Amino acid sequence: MKLKLGIPKGSLEGITVKLFKKAGFNIAISPRNYFPSIDDREIVAVLFRAQEMSRYVESGIIDCGITGRDWVLENNSKVVKVAELVYAKQSMRPVRWVLAVPNTSSIKKIKDLKNKKVATELVNVTKSFFKKKGIKADVEFSWGATEAKTRMGIDAIVEVTETGASLRANGLRIIDTICESTTQFIANKKIWQNPQKRKKIEKIVLLLKGAILAEQKVGLKMNVAKKNLDKVLKILPAMKKPTISALSEKGWFDIDTIIDEEVVREIIPRLKKAGAQGIIEYPLNKVIY
Amino acid sequence: MKLKLGIPKGSLEGITVKLFKKAGFNIAISPRNYFPSIDDREIVAVLFRAQEMSRYVESGIIDCGITGRDWVLENNSKVVKVAELVYAKQSMRPVRWVLAVPNTSSIKKIKDLKNKKVATELVNVTKSFFKKKGIKADVEFSWGATEAKTRMGIDAIVEVTETGASLRANGLRIIDTICESTTQFIANKKIWQNPQKRKKIEKIVLLLKGAILAEQKVGLKMNVAKKNLDKVLKILPAMKKPTISALSEKGWFDIDTIIDEEVVREIIPRLKKAGAQGIIEYPLNKVIY
Amino acid sequence: MKLKLGIPKGSLEGITVKLFKKAGFNIAISPRNYFPSIDDREIVAVLFRAQEMSRYVESGIIDCGITGRDWVLENNSKVVKVAELVYAKQSMRPVRWVLAVPNTSSIKKIKDLKNKKVATELVNVTKSFFKKKGIKADVEFSWGATEAKTRMGIDAIVEVTETGASLRANGLRIIDTICESTTQFIANKKIWQNPQKRKKIEKIVLLLKGAILAEQKVGLKMNVAKKNLDKVLKILPAMKKPTISALSEKGWFDIDTIIDEEVVREIIPRLKKAGAQGIIEYPLNKVIY
Amino acid sequence: MKLKLGIPKGSLEGITVKLFKKAGFNIAISPRNYFPSIDDREIVAVLFRAQEMSRYVESGIIDCGITGRDWVLENNSKVVKVAELVYAKQSMRPVRWVLAVPNTSSIKKIKDLKNKKVATELVNVTKSFFKKKGIKADVEFSWGATEAKTRMGIDAIVEVTETGASLRANGLRIIDTICESTTQFIANKKIWQNPQKRKKIEKIVLLLKGAILAEQKVGLKMNVAKKNLDKVLKILPAMKKPTISALSEKGWFDIDTIIDEEVVREIIPRLKKAGAQGIIEYPLNKVIY
């Protein structure tokens, strides 16, 4: 029996296909076709919106899928959370659903929203947020364009954001965070008990994680004289033992390691100063610890 | 006080802007801005999804707007239906919400759907359709991709279609029509009692109708000798009295009229045979009867 | 029985669809589908390359089609030439197949091509051209890129051109014209004897000709005082009797006529000088004499 | 001798080519070629930047050209201003060069700019503006990006604008207008004395003006009963005598006129109310009074 895998249609679609490619699976999506081809005979893929993915995983229409933690919560779905895959449309960071009001609004805190109108696509999560805070607000469903609505009589909105930049650009002020969300790989509870399907899911997740990690890492190689070896090794982050090999030229070593791309620009000048020579940085496809 | 006018974001957006342009109003939509500029100082425009337009008109957030009859029904909104504007994304015809099943399904009639799963974006209208028919079906909300769902365990879908072509291309068979829908210009009930705003709305609607009609009509002019005049006039549809002027050349007349573009290709050969000469067809911007 | 109509795939495709639209027939071509939809229930359309259209019309696979005179000659097809439709990819003029050599070649006249290599896609027409001239040249089939071949050892090429500009830009010199070609509407000989199909073909051709003519004409209207009437009328080309109507203001007339777009820019200054006032030019969809 | 005509490269380029097309001249610009083809054997066209057009017209390198009044002033060129052609990149209105400062600047009036830094592309005009006002400011040349410079230590900028919108969007406040500018057709002084070239220039200008006017006008036709004739005629603007013809149906008239597109949406409802029937609006290519 093939594994029925849900791919999120919409904002996560492109980046998800790219990650599967790096992980070793070629997914091809044709316009107006909801069944992408995938070059693994044990998998059948289907496109669903992130918003409803967890409902279909829960009811067993599909075995597993990729969606956001936000929509699992919204649908209150009983599913197995197999793994967090920290990636979003624009960056490798979690997204936030935030409560925002116009810059010019007199609303400063959550309690100012008592009896006020709040528009959002994430109605259930927002309602329970206000319930927990003990504030009675009028939360209603809104199909996007929420910013616009604050100028038309809606008091506050709850919107998803990666950096907050587009909210600020729309003249909105964030007053609280409703929930954080990362991308998740979820599975149906029964399917997870099926050893063969579970093993297949674990393989896919292992490779996806390897591909995500490789987006954030680079390889770094350099030549170091014996006398500088300790100094240089101290600068390298301790994440993974670097490979140190003796060069044919006596007293010299080759160091080969993997580091976070983010720190490279800080570390290279320091490595050079510490005596590293012929430093090269090279790209990676997968990193699996 | 300016008239607050809702423009439907999404599939009707482009064609709506084009019609307003023909009607004499330039609307400019910037990406990521929900307040299009419009070159009429008495109007402020805002973009809302067709799905929620009637809710905002009903609650008075906006004074009037353009949406589909389907969504007015779905939201069960109490609004004034000012005019039917028969246009859709691809054509100048109404759209239909149809009940469809896979070609290979054993379901043939509505009653076969008893206790079956039906996925649709138009949940309320679909539910009351089944209620009226006395059939108990399990109707659930679905974010698009409905065709795909029929291959994943959903028994039937209710989808919108202009020609049925894309449903057929997806291997689906239509078994009934849930509702027909045209584009409507709707207004808030209180606003409709405001004479100034009502007058403004009526002006806009008059011009929009003129622009829609002009899409379907062309001007036709020809020279006819006196002896052929009756024969030629009999061929011309009776929609509007043609303008007949005597030419300076004695015994000749010029006929100038407006006819449906659809019939031109049938009529021109007949006019020619009946003695019309120098037939020309010219385009129109507006037609107002 | 529907009329089977061949639409030329390739360079004439876009302009042909546009002309049918102006003529009143909407043809919609989907990528990778050779059967365009057409909004006339009496016609079924199919896409064939211009090169083979006449073969399929001759053998009766289709009833009629649009192609170039060049390919009818090349295939030596026995078909009915219903009408010349003077349009090409870039302009409303005939195209020419010309014999060309590199600028630097010593070949000046046709007879210099004795025993030389000539590459062309129009092999048969070229061969009979040389035969008529009594010159023995080695004519071989070439799949495009003919210009390139003159730099690789081919002595001359026979290529199609609208203006000669791209040949010149490729450093080639035209030494003779092999044949002129216009677009033609051709029909199968038997089908042409079928009164109903013939009538349908004649209708289509009448409307296509009306659309082509309208591309080259504009409407011109102006007010003229009685004393200037003769002067003004003398300037207007005699193609069609202008419509002259008396204005309500005594002594003034309105002239309404159709003229070639090409001459408008010469005529308007002269009309103005001759006393015409309020001259307006308007666009046309069809012109049928 | 051909007329050497300068076409403005850059922001006016597209709209200029479009106007010439409407005027009856087909100009084809190839990428990286400064000599556009034009289908008039008496003209040779060349592309120059608007900024330097008047210098080349003055020195006789070209006979005439199209540029902005602003650059004629900046270059202080001695040329003949043949005609104002009121069109710009986005609209049919003049543009303004305005003096602007950041919203947050303490500068309120021109005199606050004493000894301050002003960046602009229009250096000479700006300098003489300050001179006339008796204020000593430090005006320096800037290659665009002027808004950015106000955030980097430049006190004020002088920039061109059609509506002021992009300045406002960049957080700038307009404090004065340096000069207004429209598009102009200019000619070399000697060439203007040459009767043949002058006549050619006048012809071109007549047709360009006809095309510009047609952008702003539409044709309007309607049927009116005798008793309503006066009422209807009073509503129509007096720009041009409407053509009134008696219809074959007794007591009815056809009115055909030209009016500003801008007023159509106001006038049509009034015409209808006054008894006009079968009102149609049609597009125009040229309008020449």
Added chain:
Amino acid sequence: MKLKLGIPKGSLEGITVKLFKKAGFNIAISPRNYFPSIDDREIVAVLFRAQEMSRYVESGIIDCGITGRDWVLENNSKVVKVAELVYAKQSMRPVRWVLAVPNTSSIKKIKDLKNKKVATELVNVTKSFFKKKGIKADVEFSWGATEAKTRMGIDAIVEVTETGASLRANGLRIIDTICESTTQFIANKKIWQNPQKRKKIEKIVLLLKGAILAEQKVGLKMNVAKKNLDKVLKILPAMKKPTISALSEKGWFDIDTIIDEEVVREIIPRLKKAGAQGIIEYPLNKVIY
């Protein structure tokens, strides 16, 4: 003397240029120019259609070129087959020319095609296929659009396909394979005897093969403790000896190897289970054994 090299214009063009780039040669193709630039002074490149490449290689117009085995057969060209380069437009697999009929056809086997019409671009190969099978079919040349022809009276077609998907999508059933074809590097027979040119060709082919291989391989590196070394090495495919280096940390080794990209997703989970740590996968430009 420069090496004259034919690059296939059309479906193989883009992928060929990309492979040469990976192989170390930058080819730049300008639109409408048949002589691409190449950054190797010993080569001159020319674009020919794959269909006629072998004819020009055979006659010596070019020294060598890239084309499909299919067209070498069709032209029956006497050329040297230097190397198979297994790549096609969409994949790194051979293509097939297949005999296909409509799903609804009564034709099931080749012998059912006796006296039937078969349309194809590969006329000669198809004719000899039928000859070998002892079946007399009427094979005629067709310019593409072959699928369409089966609906217009042609009984079968012979078309090229990579996966068969587009034939199935067009409602066709494959009944046999006429020939398989891979991309080939071919050379002129005389040129192949010229030691200098042959050496140059062999260099190019060596690098192209290195680039093709690199498309299918990736580098894989990992750390392994001594006790797991054998287990891990057994999992790695035996294609090439992995590089094993002792790490500075005693008892640990670094393994660096090259494996097929296709098997990575199967092998990584097994390597991890066998004790490999810090597994990284990196991309390759060339692989030469």
Added chain:
Amino acid sequence: MKLKLGIPKGSLEGITVKLFKKAGFNIAISPRNYFPSIDDREIVAVLFRAQEMSRYVESGIIDCGITGRDWVLENNSKVVKVAELVYAKQSMRPVRWVLAVPNTSSIKKIKDLKNKKVATELVNVTKSFFKKKGIKADVEFSWGATEAKTRMGIDAIVEVTETGASLRANGLRIIDTICESTTQFIANKKIWQNPQKRKKIEKIVLLLKGAILAEQKVGLKMNVAKKNLDKVLKILPAMKKPTISALSEKGWFDIDTIIDEEVVREIIPRLKKAGAQGIIEYPLNKVIY
């Protein structure tokens, strides 16, 4: 205090952003925003034209920036030249400003330009070039389109070129080189004395150079038997000591080195002949010696 860094707007913009990315800095430019975001909290970036960059660095409006040597000379700016970054729009080579005349011009040498008109955007550098040569030419500012001007009465032009190809394509002959120019990283003189800012600048430059070098290099790895080691090592360029490690298989070594991409295609065949096996080439992100 943040480092104010000027990014060159225009032809160098795209390639500069790409290099910063490879160097480890993500710069995001929004349309119509002159302040790109950069993911380094110690830097604020601003877009200026290369033409005026050095003026703003000199006056201290920004601390440092990237521009061409040509514009530093033209503006005669007193700035610190921190580093040469040899990259241009199309290639990794310097550009040249050349003096060119039409092919058909009688001007052959610089001295023929006495009293002639020379148009250029690089007025000051050109003037001092002629001064040094002792030739009096009339040098005037020109806004691009210089080639066109040579056909309108300008005798010569001074234009920038990477390969000379576009000048030749425009029918121009190069008669001398005015100056060579490479991209430079320049800094304000005072800022350069500030130790913290200088250190920051040096870090950025180190990484940029690493990224530029990596564009021109690739990694090369191979297995070599002991007996072939010397032969193979002699073939490898001496730029950097290769890393040689003993393989676990006795008598075999792994060589890992960095070489110029340009020489790879020459070296690989020689390495193979010399006994290297399993040669792989891999891409690099940064190379820092």
